Amino acid sequence: MWDKHRTTVEMATEAVNDPDVVAFIPDPKSRSGKSSRFIGFSPTxxxxxxxxxxxxxxxxYGANCWPANLTDQRTYLERNDQ
Structure with a gap:
């Protein structure tokens, strides 16, 4: 993940374990329908x-991780602003 997205397993674990994580189970953007999407904050x-x-x-298993784009950042903030 580091080479492409500049993220690590530690960062991904922190984001998934964020108490304010936004979870999409299953991931609505998944083509296979077998993955879940988590949007969370990584302190690292x-x-x-x-x-x-x-x-x-x-x-x-963690399959991938990348910095949230503006849309995903807004989703995270809006879900946690309630």
Missing amino acids: ADRVLVVIVVGHEDRQ
Whole structure:
């Protein structure tokens, strides 16, 4: 993930474990319908990240992670401003 998105597994874990995380289960943008999307804050990255998690054989695996775009940042802020 680092080479393409400048994110690490640690950052992705922080974002998924953010108490204010916004979760989309399943991910509405998934083509397969098998992934979940989490939008959360990573203190290490000091920004909101999007994390894609895929289930396989009753286990969850982080598939990808990238800095949230403006739309995802707004979703995170609006869901936590209630």
